[in-house]
Structure formats: C-alpha cells, structure tokens
Amino acid sequence: DTEVTQTPKHLVMGMTNKKSLKCEQHMGHRAMYWYKQKAKKPPELMFVYSYEKLSINESVPSRFSPECPNSSLLNLHLHALQPEDSALYLCASSHPSGDGNEQFFGPGTRLTVL
Amino acid sequence: AQSVTQPDIHITVSEGASLELRCNYSYGATPYLFWYVQSPGQGLQLLLKYFSGDTLVQGIKGFEAEFKRSQSSFNLRKPSVHWSDAAEYFCAVGPGSYIPTFGRGTSLIVHP
Numbered sequence: 001d002t003e004v005t006q007t008p009k010h011l012v013m014g015m016t017n018k019k020s021l022k023c024e025q026h027m028g029h030r031a032m033y034w035y036k037q038k039a040k041k042p043p044e045l046m047f048v049y050s051y052e053k054l055s056i057n058e059s060v061p062s063r064f065s066p067e068c069p070n071s072s073l074l075n076l077h078l079h080a081l082q083p084e085d086s087a088l089y090l091c092a093s094s095h096p097s098g099d100g101n102e103q104f105f106g107p108g109t110r111l112t113v114l
Numbered sequence: 115a116q117s118v119t120q121p122d123i124h125i126t127v128s129e130g131a132s133l134e135l136r137c138n139y140s141y142g143a144t145p146y147l148f149w150y151v152q153s154p155g156q157g158l159q160l161l162l163k164y165f166s167g168d169t170l171v172q173g174i175k176g177f178e179a180e181f182k183r184s185q186s187s188f189n190l191r192k193p194s195v196h197w198s199d200a201a202e203y204f205c206a207v208g209p210g211s212y213i214p215t216f217g218r219g220t221s222l223i224v225h226p
Contacts, residue, residue: 004157042204042216043158056213090157102148103214105157 002027004106006091012112015081021109023074023091032074033103034066035090043090049074081113116141118207120217127195128225135190135220137205147188148206148214149179158204164188175199200224 004025013019023032031050035043048056049068057066063085065077074091088110092103119138127133139145146165150158162173169181179190188205202221208214 107157
C-alpha cells in the first residue's frame with residue numbers, strides 16, 4: 001500500500017468553527033508532514049512530525065494545531081480560521097532520512113473559510 | 115542553503131510535440147533531486163528522482179530527466195506530450211526526502 005489518504009476532500013467552515021483534517025498512511029513511514037498550498041504556488045511546509053514527535057513548526061499561527069496520535073495518523077485541528085487560510089492542505093509521509101526516499105502526498109483537503 | 119529555480123512559469127506545447135521543463139538548483143553537496151506533477155485539485159505525484167549513478171533518469175508516464183552537475187540542472191523531458199500531461203510540475207531538491215525545497219512550479223498547457 002503506497003497511498004496517503006486524507007479526509008475530508010472538501011471542507012467549508014466559518015471563522016468560529018472548529019474542525020479537523022485527517023491523514024493516514026500504512027507504509028511504515030515515520031515522518032509525516034502538513035503543507036499549505038495556494039493556487040499556482042508550491043506547497044508551503046507547516047509542520048513535520050518525526051517518530052510521532054513534532055520536529056518542525058514553521059511559525060504557523062496557533063489557530064492550526066497538529067496532532068500525531070500514532071505512527072500512521074496525522075491530524076490538523078482548525079479553530080478560528082481566517083478567510084486567507086483558504087487553501088489546499090496536503091499531507092505527506094516519508095522515511096525520516098536516508099537515500100532514495102521521496103515524499104508520498106495525499107490528494108489534499110480543499111478548505112474554504114467563510 | 116538549498117534552492118530551486120524553475121525559470122518558466124508557463125510552457126505551452128502542442129499535443130505530440132516534445133517537452134523540456136527547466137530546473138536549476140543550488141545545493142552544497144550532492145543533491146537529491148525530484149520532479150513531481152500535480153493535476154488540478156490533486157496531490158503531488160512523483161515522476162522521477164535522482165540520487166546517484168546514471169545521470170539520465172527514467173520516470174513514469176514516459177518522462178525522463180538528466181542531471182548535469184556542471185550546469186546545476188535537472189531538466190525534465192518527454193518526447194511526445196499527451197493532452198493528459200497538462201498539469202503543474204514541481205522540481206525539488208533536498209538531502210534525501212526530509213524537508214525538500216520546491217521550485218515555484220511550471221504550468222504546462224497542451225494545445226490539441
């Protein structure tokens with residue numbers, strides 16, 4: 001199984017809502033990533049978990065809260081978002097290091113904040 | 115610090131024509147190089163990767179790329195483009211898979 005799954009595919013939320021994005025992989029990867037991507041732009045790294053520990057937080061606002069409950073799951077909890085947070089949110093996984101190990105990306109969650 | 119330059123924001127080709135997408139990188143050591151493709155509203159899919167060995171790398175969907183250390187380039191090529199190749203293409207460089215740096219992307223438009 002070389003797939004990263006993400007749910008939901010689409011999410012519309014108001015600025016006062018609380019929602020969560022979910023990501024799952026069963027490739028045995030011990031690094032998992034959250035990216036934010038605006039249209040026609042490259043993915044912007046938000047968070048990296050390595051062996052279920054948060055290793056990188058790219059100065060992301062606290063209204064985004066990541067969680068890694070186990071080695072296969074990654075969540076992104078959303079609260080009090082702003083309209084400018086509307087974007088495609090991509091999850092990826094990989095081996096944490098070593099040669100020849102690329103990132104595997106999920107299909108993304110299209111988030112719209114009203 | 116590592117960086118990637120994709121000088122072309124858009125490339126337009128006719129179906130059946132050949133394609134070359136340019137990628138230049140800056141990296142202090144031997145780079146790990148990747149090309150990803152992204153169809154609208156989808157995630158990124160790996161086309162090919164280079165770590166060492168043969169500098170001409172074959173990928174999926176008929177794509178290939180050539181690593182040229184002297185030019186710090188890793189250009190993506192396809193001999194005959196299909197309409198389904200229309201997408202966004204990202205070149206990336208990194209020390210392995212951990213935190214690669216992505217280029218800004220090149221949008222490929224295919225005319226029938």
